[in-house]
Amino acid sequence: MKKIFCIIFILLFVFNHLLNAEEIKIAVATNFSATIKKIVNLYEEQTGDKVVLIFGSTGKLYAQIKNGAPFDGFLAADSKRPKLLEDEKVALKNSRFTYAIGKLVLWSPAIKLGDSAVNVLTSSKYNHIAIANPKLAPYGMAAKEVLIKLNQFLKLSKKIVKGENIGQAFQFIKSGNAELGFCALSQIIGSNIQNKNYYWIVPAKFYSPIKQQAILLNKKKSARAFFDFLRSPDAKKIIHDFGYDTP
Amino acid sequence: MILNEYDISALIITLKLALSTTFILLVLGTPLSWWLSKTKFRLKFLIDAVIALPLVLPPTVLGFYLLIAFGPDGFIGILLDTLGIKPIAFTFTGLIAGSVIYSLPFVVQPLQDAFKSVGKQQIEVAATLGASPIDRFFTVIIPLARHGFFTAAVLGFAHTIGEFGVVLMIGGNIPGETQVLSIAIYDHVESLEYINAHWLSGILLCISFIMLISIYAVNRKFRIVQS
Amino acid sequence: MSIHAKFQIKKGTFTLNADLNIPAKAITSIFGKSGSGKTTLLRAIAGLDFHKNGYIRIGETVWQDKNIFVPPHKRAIGYVFQEPGLFRHLSVIKNIEYGQKRSSNSKNSMSPGYIIDLLNIKHLLDRQPQYLSGGEQQRVAIARALAYNPDLLLMDEPLSSLDENLKLEILPYIQSLHTELKIPIIYVSHSTDEVARIADHIVILEEGIVKASGLIGEILTSLDFNISRDENAESLVEAIVMDHDNKFSLTYLDSEFGKFTVGQKNLPIGTKVRLRIAARDVSITLAAQTGTSILNIFPAQISKIAPVGRSQVMVKLVSNKASILARVTRKSANILDLAPNKKVYVQVKSVALLA
Numbered sequence: 001m002k003k004i005f006c007i008i009f010i011l012l013f014v015f016n017h018l019l020n021a022e023e024i025k026i027a028v029a030t031n032f033s034a035t036i037k038k039i040v041n042l043y044e045e046q047t048g049d050k051v052v053l054i055f056g057s058t059g060k061l062y063a064q065i066k067n068g069a070p071f072d073g074f075l076a077a078d079s080k081r082p083k084l085l086e087d088e089k090v091a092l093k094n095s096r097f098t099y100a101i102g103k104l105v106l107w108s109p110a111i112k113l114g115d116s117a118v119n120v121l122t123s124s125k126y127n128h129i130a131i132a133n134p135k136l137a138p139y140g141m142a143a144k145e146v147l148i149k150l151n152q153f154l155k156l157s158k159k160i161v162k163g164e165n166i167g168q169a170f171q172f173i174k175s176g177n178a179e180l181g182f183c184a185l186s187q188i189i190g191s192n193i194q195n196k197n198y199y200w201i202v203p204a205k206f207y208s209p210i211k212q213q214a215i216l217l218n219k220k221k222s223a224r225a226f227f228d229f230l231r232s233p234d235a236k237k238i239i240h241d242f243g244y245d246t247p
Numbered sequence: 248m249i250l251n252e253y254d255i256s257a258l259i260i261t262l263k264l265a266l267s268t269t270f271i272l273l274v275l276g277t278p279l280s281w282w283l284s285k286t287k288f289r290l291k292f293l294i295d296a297v298i299a300l301p302l303v304l305p306p307t308v309l310g311f312y313l314l315i316a317f318g319p320d321g322f323i324g325i326l327l328d329t330l331g332i333k334p335i336a337f338t339f340t341g342l343i344a345g346s347v348i349y350s351l352p353f354v355v356q357p358l359q360d361a362f363k364s365v366g367k368q369q370i371e372v373a374a375t376l377g378a379s380p381i382d383r384f385f386t387v388i389i390p391l392a393r394h395g396f397f398t399a400a401v402l403g404f405a406h407t408i409g410e411f412g413v414v415l416m417i418g419g420n421i422p423g424e425t426q427v428l429s430i431a432i433y434d435h436v437e438s439l440e441y442i443n444a445h446w447l448s449g450i451l452l453c454i455s456f457i458m459l460i461s462i463y464a465v466n467r468k469f470r471i472v473q474s
Numbered sequence: 475m476s477i478h479a480k481f482q483i484k485k486g487t488f489t490l491n492a493d494l495n496i497p498a499k500a501i502t503s504i505f506g507k508s509g510s511g512k513t514t515l516l517r518a519i520a521g522l523d524f525h526k527n528g529y530i531r532i533g534e535t536v537w538q539d540k541n542i543f544v545p546p547h548k549r550a551i552g553y554v555f556q557e558p559g560l561f562r563h564l565s566v567i568k569n570i571e572y573g574q575k576r577s578s579n580s581k582n583s584m585s586p587g588y589i590i591d592l593l594n595i596k597h598l599l600d601r602q603p604q605y606l607s608g609g610e611q612q613r614v615a616i617a618r619a620l621a622y623n624p625d626l627l628l629m630d631e632p633l634s635s636l637d638e639n640l641k642l643e644i645l646p647y648i649q650s651l652h653t654e655l656k657i658p659i660i661y662v663s664h665s666t667d668e669v670a671r672i673a674d675h676i677v678i679l680e681e682g683i684v685k686a687s688g689l690i691g692e693i694l695t696s697l698d699f700n701i702s703r704d705e706n707a708e709s710l711v712e713a714i715v716m717d718h719d720n721k722f723s724l725t726y727l728d729s730e731f732g733k734f735t736v737g738q739k740n741l742p743i744g745t746k747v748r749l750r751i752a753a754r755d756v757s758i759t760l761a762a763q764t765g766t767s768i769l770n771i772f773p774a775q776i777s778k779i780a781p782v783g784r785s786q787v788m789v790k791l792v793s794n795k796a797s798i799l800a801r802v803t804r805k806s807a808n809i810l811d812l813a814p815n816k817k818v819y820v821q822v823k824s825v826a827l828l829a
Contacts, residue, residue, distance in 0.1 A: 059437035110319075128337050133420060135438045161337045161419025164433065171311075172419065176318035177336035368559045371522055374546040375553035376622050377576030382547075386572070390563040 023050035024223045025070060027061045029077035031139070031166050032100065032212065034190050035242040036075065039235050046229075049222050057165050059136055065217060066090055072223035075099060075214045077166075078138040082215040095216035099230050101245035102210035104142045105188055107173055107199040108180030117200035120180070122152060126159070130172035130181030133162040140166070142207040143182035149206050185243035212244075249446050256423045257431040258450065264339070264427060265407040268346040272354040272403045273396065275347070280358035281388075299356075301349045310416025313345050317417060337419030342427070345413040353402040361395020362388065398462055405458040408451065475499075475533035475625060477658060481518050483511075483525045483682075490514055490682040496675070498533075501652055501659045503673035503690070505666075505701070511682040512662040516630050519660065520553050521546040532626055550579045552619030552627040556635050558611035560603035566614050567599040573622030586621050592654060593617045593647050609640035613647060620655075627651075627659040633668060641668075648672055649828075666701065670694070670710055670750050671828045695797040697780040697790050702799060707753040707788060709798040715745045727827075730796035735769040736825050748828040753788060755823040756800035760810055762819050770822040774798065776814050779807065787812075791820050798822070 028036050033055050040051045054061070054071065062081040065071060066088070074091070076082050079098070085091035106117050113120055121129075131147075132140030140162065147153040147160075161177075163169035166184050173181040174191075188199055214230065216223055229235055236246045250258075283291065301309055316323040317336040324334060335341035365388050373383040389396070411429040418425040420434075428451055435444035477496040483489070490511040496502045504512045517523045519530055521537060521544060530537045537544045552573075560569050574586055590596050593613045603611060612632055619627060632648070633641045649672050651659065663669050669676060669690070676693050678686040678701060686699050691710045696702055713727040713734060723738040727747065734749060741747065762771060774791035782788045787807045789800045798820060802812075812818070 057437065059439070062439075063436070127334065128419065130419070133434060135434055158421065158424065161421060161425075164415060164420075164430075164437075168415075171314065172336075175314050175336075176320055176324070177314055177334065177417075178419075368555060368557060369561060371546075372553070372555065372559045372561070373572070374522065375520060375549075375551055376573035376618065377547050377578070378572075379547050382576075387561060387563075391561075393563075 023052050024072045024220060024226060025052045025054060026073045026075060026223075026226070027054045027056065027065065027069070027071045028075040029058045029061070029212065030055050031077055031102070031184055031186065032075055035100070035186065035239055035244070038238050038242075039230065042234060042238070043226060043229050047225070049226070051226060057136070071217055072220050073214060073216050073227060075212065077102075077210075077212050079211045079213040082213040085215055085217075090217070092216040092219065095224075095227070096213055097227075097231070098211045098247050099214045100212045100239050101247065102139060102142075102212060103185035103243055103245065104139060104146065104202040104207060104210065105183055105185045105199050106146075106180060106202060107183055107188060107193070109173065109176065109198060110179055112197050113180075113200045114197045118150065121147075121150060126179035128161050128172075128178040128181075129156060129159050130161050130163060130169045130178035130183075132166040132169045132182070133164055137163075137165050138210045138212075139182065139184055140169070142202075142210050145207040146182070146202055187243075189241075189243040249442055251443070253422045253426065254431055254443060254447055257426050257428050257447070260339070260424070260426065261408055261428040264342055264346060265404045267343050268350060268407045269354075269400050269403045271343065271347050272350060273400060276351065276354040276358055276399065276403075280355045281362055281384075283355065284359045284362035299352050302352050306349060306410065306412025307416060308412075309349060310345065310413040313341075313348070313413065314416050317341060336417055337421060337425060339424055341417050342414060342425055345417050346407045346410055349410055349413050350403045350406045353406045354399040357395045357398040357402065358392065361392035361398075364395075365391045394465060397465055401458045401462050405455050408454060475658065477519075477533075477626065477660075478529070478531045479515075479519050480529040481515060481525060482527055483514055483518060485514065488682060492679070492682075492684055494677060494684065494687065496658060496660060496677075498658050499656055500674040501661055501672050502675040502677060503669045504660060504662045504677045504679055505664070505669050505673075506679035507664055509681075510679045512664075512679055513630055515679070516628050516660065516662050519626075520551050520628055521549055522553075535625075547576075550577075550623070550625040552622050552624035554612070554616050554619050554627070554629040554632045556631050558603075558608070558615040558635075560606075560611055560614055560618070562603060564603075565599070566595065566601050566603065566606070569603065569614060570599075570618045570621045573618050577621070577623040579623040579625065584620060584623065589617045589620045592620075592650060607640070608636050609643045612636065612640075612644055616647065616651075620651075625657055627655070627657055629659065629661045631662055631664070633663075633665070645671055666704075666706060666708070670708065671748070691796065695790055695799050697778050697788060697799075702790075703780060703782050703788055705754075707799050707801065709751045709753065709756075711749040711751065711796050711798065713747050713749050715739075715741045715743050715747065717743065725827075730794040731772040731774065731798065731820075732793070734822075734825060736827055739827055750826040750828055751798055751822055752824070753799035753801040756791075756798060757821045757823070758789060758791075758800050758802055758806075758810065758812065759819045759821060763821065766821070768821045768823060770825065772820050772822075774818060774820050776812060776816045776818060778814060779812060791818070 036053060043051060058077045058081050061074060065074060065085060074082060082096050086093060086096055106113060111120055111125060131143035134140040134144040144153060147156060161172055163172055169181055170183045170187045172178040185201060214227060216227060239246055314336060315321050317334060318324050327334060335344060369387055369391060370383055373387045378386060414427050414430055420426050420430055428447055432444050432447045476498045480493045482491050492515055504515060506512050518525050518528055524543060528538045536542055537549055570586060593616055595613050595617055598606060598610055633644060652672060661673060673690045676690045677684060678699055686693050694702055695709050711729050711731060713729040715725060716728045717726045718738060725736050725739045727734040772793060774793045776789055777792045778790040780788050782801060785804055786801055787804050789802060789812060791798050791800060800820060
């Protein structure tokens with residue numbers, strides 16, 4: 001019995017090692033999950049390389065990477081955390097770049113927005129407005145900027161409900177508990193919301209660009225190759241399709 | 248002091264939430280536990296299972312369902328609307344409702360055990376001494392089950408203080424209203440404010456530890472007296 | 475205040491069928507083996523369990539009838555359980571006050587102080603129940619039931635959970651209830667010893683059926699029931715202390731049979747006592763013996779003879795209104811030609827005095 005276990009263990013170890021030789025591990029901010037999966041599919045088809053994706057909030061992934069998580073690359077939802085990793089010499093210098101620019105949307109399943117979105121926002125037609133937590137999520141920060149620009153942030157302080165991330169803010173709105181809220185265009189596209197009367201793509205002048213940056217964590221060649229692919233026209237097309245801009 | 252005003256308000260809200268939840272749980276849990284400890288109802292096992300669900304479910308599951316139930320299309324939302332009550336998601340009331348459900352097994356189980364341990368005879372003795380059912384409940388059952396009430400109250404309180412997933416889902420993180428300690432800690436950690444996180448975590452750890460110490464100390468005292 | 479109780483109770487295959495008239499101001503013992511339905515009957519009388527089609531009346535008050543069911547807490551009963559069941563969270567005095575405070579009965583009123591003295595528990599009042607011995611606990615439980623001022627005291631084998639020494643410690647207190655209380659007591663027991671000591675009336679219950687009911691002296695010697703044909707069959711004779719003989723350390727007692735002589739007992743002259751005589755300790759002679767060491771010899775008349783096993787017979791002997799059982803071999807009975815109405819002498823080898 002013991003022998004069998006030994007053999008199985010050795011086989012698993014060897015097998016695992018063989019697989020590892022081919023694969024790269026990329027940590028990705030959750031909001032980019034649908035997009036990156038499509039990109040990885042295409043990449044694996046073209047190269048035969050294997051990409052393992054690890055999803056999580058940018059903050060959590062950052063903490064894990066700092067504490068030695070064995071990832072090869074990091075696709076954050078902001079530019080702050082990749083920059084920190086670079087400064088802290090945890091990540092590879094000069095490998096940082098913006099892979100996508102997020103677009104903020106004001107969405108309400110119940111109230112027509114269209115051109116009068118700003119009027120609705122400043123009206124008292126609603127009890128709760130959902131945003132992602134500005135402290136944690138770049139989309140939350142952007143939403144906060146919009147509200148400040150419109151002089152609503154302090155006025156709404158008791159109406160603003162904060163999701164820990166943009167996904168939760170989206171859920172608050174979708175379930176109807178918040179009548180409206182700010183989320184990402186990629187979410188609107190991802191969940192097939194067609195009627196443009198119910199969402200308003202916030203013009204870029206209202207907030208600083210939501211730069212989602214990527215950075216390499218080691219010198220693995222296959223990881224660098226994947227990062228190059230991320231900037232290719234094929235990948236960019238997918239990124240645009242999902243509601244992001246690219247530089 | 249390292250704590251900012253939001254941290255302090257989170258601490259106060261957490262304590263307020265835990266106290267209100269514990270109070271409501273004891274009021275609701277007492278008759279429910281009593282009934283469960285006595286009933287010969289055939290489908291009791293179903294009720295037991297429903298009450299125990301929060302013990303095994305990830306709190307986020309409960310929170311997710313509550314969020315949907317509280318919404319305008321959810322059954323609680325519809326019910327409240329027909330009663331003319333404002334929606335309760337993202338309110339302190341909503342948090343209490345969630346916490347009550349979430350901590351219910353922590354109150355019902357010790358109470359049920361305590362009621363069972365009172366024994367039939369003590370109640371019958373009281374009946375033959377002229378005590379009506381309500382009289383018996385207050386003068387015999389509650390005093391004899393008092394360690395159960397204590398355990399239930401402390402566990403309900405401590406468990407509510409430690410609650411995260413449910414509040415995360417239905418709280419909305421409104422400072423001064425629904426932002427509780429555990430969420431504040433999460434935010435601090437996520438935004439790399441480790442010192443604040445340390446302070447708040449330390450406070451939470453101390454409160455929880457003190458509560459558990461008191462349960463075990465009191466239960467030890469009870470065992471000595473009863474042996 | 476006499477009691478009429480009528481119950482027909484079905485529990486699975488077991489059926490209890492009882493129709494009892496229980497006399498006022500007396501100790502009635504419900505006697506039977508375990509499983510005979512004694513406790514079931516007692517609980518039904520107390521109203522602790524509800525059974526359809528039951529009837530119970532105490533004096534003028536109906537506790538249960540077709541459309542009436544008075545819940546136990548509204549019945550003026552005292553109930554002493556097998557286990558003392560003192561409230562664990564209350565001191566002894568608080569236990570006693572629990573029922574006293576809830577009593578709505580002004581009749582039969584006994585002051586708590588009197589009850590506490592009667593059961594000799596004054597020194598225990600401030601203690602917590604768990605620090606009392608089993609016997610002390612049961613005495614407190616009896617005091618607690620009495621302090622409620624019941625119209626009827628129910629006792630469910632109150633001594634069965636105690637060891638022999640403790641039984642002997644409590645029995646005198648229960649016996650004293652007999653003379654001190656003005657209320658009827660129903661005492662459930664499976665011990666002949668206890669019953670012989672304290673009961674006035676006895677109800678014999680066998681497998682849910684009342685086999686006999688009547689005065690204890692009569693039932694024990696009637697020869698119609700198992701109890702009087704048992705190995706340990708015995709008779710009870712009421713007697714009064716007449717005189718003490720200090721020279722020989724003896725006590726003389728008067729009874730329906732004549733003068734009994736027993737070892738000296740420290741009892742005042744005139745005290746009513748109960749003499750307990752085992753059937754195996756009684757022998758029969760045709761003539762009054764003189765050359766014998768036995769002191770207690772009385773003339774009597776045979777009223778009935780019943781076989782016991784294959785080699786022995788039980789002989790019932792009467793004198794005035796009292797009766798004694800004698801167990802002799804069938805052979806002796808044959809030699810002496812014993813038969814009903816025959817006049818003989820009984821020799822009593824030993825007598826237990828139940829004060």
